[in-house]
Amino acid sequence: MDLLIPAISRIANALLMHMSQLELSLIAALLLLALVAADYIYIRPHRIKNLPSVPWMIPFWGNLSILFPQAHNYTQSPCSRFAELAQKHGDVFQVRLGTRTVVVANSYDSILQLWCYHNIRNNNSRPILHTFHGVLSQSKVFTVGTTPFGESYLKSRKYMSSKLLNESSNRKYNSSIIDKEATKLVRYMLSRTTDDIVEMDITRDCQYFHLGVALILTYGYEINARANRDEQELADEMVYVENYITKIRSHIQNVQDYLPWYLRLVFDIFHGKSKFARELYHRRNCYLYKFSQFTTSRLDMPDEYVRRSLIFNYVKNNDQELLNGSQLGSICLTMVSAGLDNTPLNFQYAMMQLSESPHIRANARAKLLECYNNNSIEAWNKCHADVLCPYVVAIVKETLRLFTVLPMSLPRETTRDIVVGDAVIPRGTTLFMNAWAGNHDRTRFFKPMEFIPERWLDPETGTVDTNLRHFSFGVGSRMCLGNNLAFKELYVLICKFLLMFEIEAAKEQSPSLHPLELNQFPESIAIEPIETHVRYTVNDKTLQEYVEGVYT
Template sequence: MDLLLLLIIFVASILCFLIFGGLKPLRNGVNKINYGLGARAPEATGSLPIIGHLHLLGGSQLRHKRLGSMAEKFGSIFTIKLGVHRVLVVSNSEMAKACLTTNDRVFASRPKQMSSDLMAYNYANVGDAPYGPYWRHIRKLIVLELASHHRAQMLAHTRVSEVKSYMVDMYKTWVRDKGSSETVMVDMKQWFGNLIVSMVISMMFGNNFARSEHDRKQFRKAIRLWMDISGVFVPSDFIPWLRWLDLGGYEKKMKKTAIEMDDVLSAWLEDQNKKMNSTSTQQVHESRHQTVFMAALLSRVKEEINEDLYGLSTDNIVKATSLAIFAGATDTTTATLTWALSLLVDNPLVLKKAQQELEKHVGRERKVEESDMHNLVYLQAIIKETMRLYPVVPLLVPHESIEDCIVGGYTVPKGTRLLLNAWKIHHDPQIWTNPFEFRPERFVTSEKDIDVKGRNFELIPFGSGRRVCLGMSFALESMQLILASIIHEFEFQNPSNEQIDMTESGGLISHKDSPLELLVAPRLSPHVYEVLL
């Protein structure tokens, strides 16, 4: 966050507060904040009038690391003020468990923010929707569609097909562009991103989603803008009376981006609605299991959702759900794969061990298949260790309490926001030996029983409880297949003799800040790539 912007916010806030606000009267001489069931969690020092602790989260230090440093001083559970909002910061696995098990329902809601209002069809996005009947109903429909055996088979087929296609393209690129060194330079961060986007588009919308490659590129550009701006710091999210100023121009940018995304999704929906209107009800029901995910969801929403109940059109519900699933499935998966390959290239002995496991269970005469995954124990450990070291949502998506509760003996009032510092938990030296070292072996020895699915609070990259990531299975299955395939079929080398730059980007998603440009060469016989040259 730019310090000049903070200064502007501070001055503007004071002016707006004096003009439109004023101190609320105390009841019986005591501020209402002191009422509750017991002691409040300690508040970090350094709060300023109006902006609270916002200034402490500015500067070059990443927010999860800054809050991690504050936890060293104020404890594993403390509070801060971000503008007008009180926030409970949790940096300990036991406290995280208390929040997401005992108090799971209490913390099942989400804070309101401008991006969800303007770019998620007025909080229709299942990831940002407040806890209540609408969220429960949509979540149930998504789980039913994703969990069906037939849908799982269709998704697996699409996943395998896309991965094989991109592997062939990589080999063709090497044949075409290899130099005397018999290698070709590839930006693997971009390569992973293109593969994941293509895979998710095919799974959700089918190959006919866009009428042309130009339309597909436009969609990718629009979704990229949508995801970038969804994770920005918006002053009015913390100090609501600043919204009319639109500091930073975020409201204008969000409205423009929302229109661009809506144009793409509306065109797809128009085609689907025409197909459904020209088909009998019985045929629609029978074809649900033969269609891509979003078409099946559209059919189910039209059957089950009463528009009067939620005040949202079925089309907007489906478009918002599309955005939620797409955003959740693409950026996070891309980031984790980029971190994983970066770590492997920097640790060649680990990479060699993973390739030896692949040769043992797959060999060098065929490609990796999904049926091989259960044998690749060390590869799974590499992915776990990557998500431990570099959780792509280091501060899990914020929760908000819907009633008073108790956490760690402290009273947490209704309306308190909850930030779970997954990065700090994943680097807790009381849990993890040498927590900053890349050691996949820990997950095949001492920590082999710890998984990432929300049952072990020492490792929660996908969150836990009611708000656990709905795309967790897709992410794990996709990452395992892609990482196994890429290191089985290709060798990677850093063109520099230095370690790879592992600088993290800011924002909601923790990306590798710089490209991952590597020298690539095939490691299998030409016939395995099934390429006719």
């Protein structure tokens, strides 16, 4: 390729030198006509009748200008652009992204209409995207959430749910691991305090927390990122690789995925994403192999963590008939990668909100202590076992809604025709959920840009209102399988931080709490806030002494 491009360039220059201006104009016109004809006959996807359509003019490209050039500020982010288009074309409209017709839902009600109700079984697949499914996942082992609908997906989802995430059979053990890793995080913070105060951005340490939970449950591997330099380098490598893989799998960052294969090759020459994706594939395989070897080498001498792990029980129970090796790999991949954006970024944002909301913080701590006889040690020891405090639940839900870590969610593909008004969305159509628009829909949420946990509570009973939803875990048949685990992680972390610390704004606090304005990468699939320190002051010395003493 390095020799071919200069050769083509020299030939083109030689031809141009011997052509007149008229000849060049005629050739350009003929090429343009050929492109338009080829696009019309072979490439252009069919428009859906009776569904509003965003106009486009450029052959092969369509409306890809929504995604490229990439956004440089939050007003240009894809969720903002789609929401702006919805003001003109309605809540549900179609766009042409290269070779695909994509239907976009931009409101609370339209998301429920397309993803739930009678359409819940009609859009339960994922579209195949070249960069993620073709280049990065060379072994054809995808996470469960990105696997297209089929027998393999159903088997992986069922096994993961029953053996790892089932609330009735696994809740007690999973919660105990969350409790242990959350305590490890708090103890590390206590070790960093000066005069009982520490100011920090909690994101990276919360990523270590989530990795700790995921690796113990999956492999029985306990990672100690803050106690061992090699372990920290391993954890940092995983965070880096998985973060970039999230970007590569993004349906809103990889324009080449929507282009014909020959234009995709040209596009990749200038951007090199395929080469980087292959590098990430090999780097990921290195640490996945390390963890797999760790477990399989201890099958005859397992400790408690290994004995309770997914891999150990798969081998010992001879579950090969239920699940093949590739499907097991899909589950392992899911546990390692899923949640590294969700839990840490949401928790950091919750701390930022609480640091600016002393009344919410005080109310939450009081409500939490009421559930445990106003005994902070009892609350510390039991908050992981059961979700008893509705007000903390409301804080978690409001954080998930307001922050919306994946503003454009993950795409779906219809497996059957879907009727929307007078339009019929055919099978095989890609659907985009503008989760940001749905979570901030003014017709459903009063003052949607304000942090109001009370909106999730019944004003008369104080219990959680189950009729109100958010879309931060997706919704419908392909809703995030690990949503209960992620929710429990956030709940336990918030409980323990409320019990141990006074949470206040640091001097370097960001001037804005608007999630999109905080985003370092407005073009990205996930909101990654700029580094923001929060001040944590120990507010319960008795609890501090207990935690430092009992957990030595």
